[in-house]
Amino acid sequence: MENILNNDNYICVAVSKTKPIEEISKVYNLGHRDFGENKVQELIKKQKELPKDINWHMIGHLQTNKVKRILPVSYLIHSVDSIKLLNVIDKESKKINSISNILIQLNISEETSKYGFLYEEADALINRDFLKKYNNINLRGFMGMASFTEDDNIIKKQFDKLNNFFMQKKKLIETVDTLSMGMSNDYKLALKCGSNMIRIGSKIFGERNYQ
Numbered sequence: 001m002e003n004i005l006n007n008d009n010y011i012c013v014a015v016s017k018t019k020p021i022e023e024i025s026k027v028y029n030l031g032h033r034d035f036g037e038n039k040v041q042e043l044i045k046k047q048k049e050l051p052k053d054i055n056w057h058m059i060g061h062l063q064t065n066k067v068k069r070i071l072p073v074s075y076l077i078h079s080v081d082s083i084k085l086l087n088v089i090d091k092e093s094k095k096i097n098s099i100s101n102i103l104i105q106l107n108i109s110e111e112t113s114k115y116g117f118l119y120e121e122a123d124a125l126i127n128r129d130f131l132k133k134y135n136n137i138n139l140r141g142f143m144g145m146a147s148f149t150e151d152d153n154i155i156k157k158q159f160d161k162l163n164n165f166f167m168q169k170k171k172l173i174e175t176v177d178t179l180s181m182g183m184s185n186d187y188k189l190a191l192k193c194g195s196n197m198i199r200i201g202s203k204i205f206g207e208r209n210y211q
């Protein structure tokens, strides 16, 4: 487990959803500081109870009415999946005088997740004027979840395509530096395909009983 956590080549987000404070503390005490949650309420509760030097990553679908609450406690939002959400994050960040780090979620499997932009949509949105348009947003990059399949060829195609998109937008927008792809079952392949941020739950904390 410590193998996955510590590496110079990527950031590992330890996905602690459904796991209790004691389990998270054990990983924290190994020196790990990046943790991910997929529910706003759970993230906020854990953020309150755990040390304040943790970087909390919001990795699950985010409803616009919860943006206000998540902004002050999240380090990076991986799951920006609509223009509406983008607008609300920009507006709410402005109100609290901050600039929010976000990733645009791409629907790379077109079935595993029902969330995320299609490539055509994201391509139209992310042009040279993006940062000028969204003054209180720092676009750091992209997130995607591959299909749930045993077939590595399918997964590899999806990761390669997302990496190409990332490389192309990185040239266009100076703040883009992060590609969040890879979970417990496919992180090795994701890293080969150019990922520099992996989101690992069960491989660190053990299987979850639900979700």
Ligand SMILES: *Cc1c(COP(=O)(O)O)cnc(C)c1O
Pocket (backbone or CB within 6 Å): 015, 017, 038, 059, 060, 145, 183, 184, 185, 199, 200, 201, 202, 203
């Ligand atoms: C739960 C979750 C993960 C981690 O999944 P594992 O298979 O347990 O590693 C990664 N990303 C997202 C968006 C998740 O919801």
